[in-house]
Amino acid sequence: MNTPIAIGLxxxxxxxxxADALFNxxxxxxxxxxxxxxxxxxxxxxx
Numbered sequence: 001m002n003t004p005i006a007i008g009l010x011x012x013x014x015x016x017x018x019a020d021a022l023f024n025x026x027x028x029x030x031x032x033x034x035x036x037x038x039x040x041x042x043x044x045x046x047x
Contacts, residue, residue, distance in 0.1 A: 020028045 017029060020026060
């Protein structure tokens with residue numbers, strides 16, 4: 001991955017998080033955070 005692609009992806013992620021904050025009250029970000037914690041717990045179980 002080169003620098004312009006990395007910067008573009010970072011900008012896209014930042015825009016998605018900002019849109020979630022403005023239009024959804026952090027609902028999608030909290031959902032993804034909770035599901036990520038569940039995934040980490042599930043993967044740790046199989047370790």
